[in-house]
Amino acid sequence: MSLIDASAxxxxxxxxxxxxxxxxxxNDTKKRLYITPLVRFEAVMAISRMHIANAKGKIDRDHVxxxxREIVDDFIRAIEAKEIMIDGxxxxxxxxxAAMYGKVAGHKADLNFGDCFAYAAAKVNRLPLVYKGNDFSATDLA
Known part of the structure; x- marks a missing residue:
């Protein structure tokens, strides 16, 4: 079982x-995969920003x-990830x-808002976190 971060x-x-x-x-994880609504949101927004930044001329942002959203949802369905709801x-x-690893803490992990919630969802549910980059590797989830 693993939680998939938006970066992945x-x-x-x-x-x-x-x-x-x-x-x-x-693919090697033969057990259940998870995401959160914030992971979905971050992935959709990141892909949208990239397409908008690379566009030439006028662009229909709603369409992008x-x-x-469709691309990310298709991916999530393809890996059969289950959504974990954000609770208290x-x-x-x-x-x-955020207090330990966040930007405000001055820690080298430098976790942002979405990272803090991905970290928290993985921690609370005792799941390994699949991610790209060096931010989470500087936390106790590495």
């Missing part, structure tokens, strides 16, 4: 450098966001993560 979803969808290793980690325990753990 975006890396795979965009075939970023190193995506094959992340994809392998997900809708297309990104996760909210409290996200505040703890």
């Amino acid at each position: 979803i975006v890396a795979i969808i965009n075939e970023e450098p190193g995506f094959e290793e992340i994809e392998k980690r997900i 966001i809708g297309a990104a 325990a996760i909210g409290q753990a996200a505040l703890d993560a």
Whole structure:
């Protein structure tokens, strides 16, 4: 079982450098995979921002966001990930993560809002976290 962070979803969808290793980690997990609504939101917004930044001329932002949502939802369905709802325990753990590892704490992990919630959901549910980058590797989830 693992919680998939938005960074991993975006890396795979965009075939970023190193995506094959992340994809392998997900495929090697024979048990249940999880996401949160915030992971879904972050992945959709990241993909939308990339498409908008690369667009030339006028762009229909609603269409871009809708297309990104469909791409992310298709990916989540394909890996059969179950959604974990954000509850009070996760909210409290996200505040703890921000105090310990967040931008405000000055920690080298430098977790942002979405990272703190992904960390918290993984921590509260005792799940390993699948991610891309160095932020989570500087936490106790590494």
